Amino acid sequence: MSEQTSQNVEYRGYVIVPKPVQGHDDLWHDGYQILKAGSSVSSRTNTESAHSTQDTAYDSSVEFAKIEVDNLVALTD
Numbered sequence: 001m002s003e004q005t006s007q008n009v010e011y012r013g014y015v016i017v018p019k020p021v022q023g024h025d026d027l028w029h030d031g032y033q034i035l036k037a038g039s040s041v042s043s044r045t046n047t048e049s050a051h052s053t054q055d056t057a058y059d060s061s062v063e064f065a066k067i068e069v070d071n072l073v074a075l076t077d
Helices: 053-076
Strands: 007-012 013-020 030-037 039-044
Touching: 007 053, 013 053, 030 053, 039 053
Parallel strands: none
Antiparallel strands: 007 013, 013 030, 030 039
């Protein structure tokens, strides 16, 4: 695991914890948890997105989580 894949991402007042998981055929699937003030507000695992490397799945997981955070922020404005 690279240094990149072990880091959480702060975004718009939330913390994204990327959690890509290895699936069948050595492919990696997106996964993440979103925290606000230390409490979990959302979690996704083993999505349909598949990637050949853990680093790519990490990046994709962060991007999907950012979209969800954007939606959460829009709902609370």
